[in-house]
Amino acid sequence: MKREKDLNFSVPASIQILFNNQKLEIMKILCLLNALSTQNNKQRKVEELLFYYSLVNFDLIDLFNSVPENNDKFPPSPNQYFRFQTKINEILILMSHFQFIEIRGKLSDKQENLKVKLLIQGKKFYEDNSSDYLNSLFEEYVKLYKTIAYTTENVKKVKEGTN
Incomplete structure (x- = not known):
């Protein structure tokens, strides 16, 4: 616990918010x-x-693009997918607590098999707090x-990071 506190104080708050912003993730x-x-x-x-x-x-x-949009970029890496996979549980629990979503499943279910349903309160909160950024993200x-399509082979492609 002390080590965790030391780490939090050694990184400026502006940097912490940049990389660990639960409100933005929600x-x-x-x-x-x-x-x-x-x-x-x-x-x-x-x-x-x-x-x-x-x-x-x-x-x-x-x-999924046959020709990458920008040749100067590094090839896509699934590392961020796996990092976010470890954080999503905490975010979904917060969203459930705020009654934005309903989580369905059993404690014994694998994470990827749990199901989430958007509730009216979550839809209303999103609409009330929408912005130009979120509108463009919505369109994307x-x-x-x-x-x-969300298919087993497409998920596998993302996890492996291969074209």
Whole structure:
């Protein structure tokens, strides 16, 4: 515990917020859930949320492009996907506590098999706090959902980081 406190004090707050901003992550996930609900308001597997979130927010979309958009960039890496996978549970629990989502599953279920459903309060909170940034992110999610299917082989491609 003391070591954790020491680490928090050694990094400036502005840097901590940049890399560990749960409020922003909650809004991005609410944005994604709202975008997916335009097709239907069914329950979504956590793995599906990870898949679409990672494609947009970690530039893993390049894994599905035959020609990368920018040749100067490093090849896409699944590292951020796996890092976010470890953080999403905490974010989803907070979202459930705020009654933005409902989590369905058993404690014995694997994380990727848990299901999440957007609740009316989550939809309203997102709409009340929407911004130009979130609107453009919403459009990216909708476009992506229509062009890249959530399938086992596409998830595998993201996890392996291969074209």
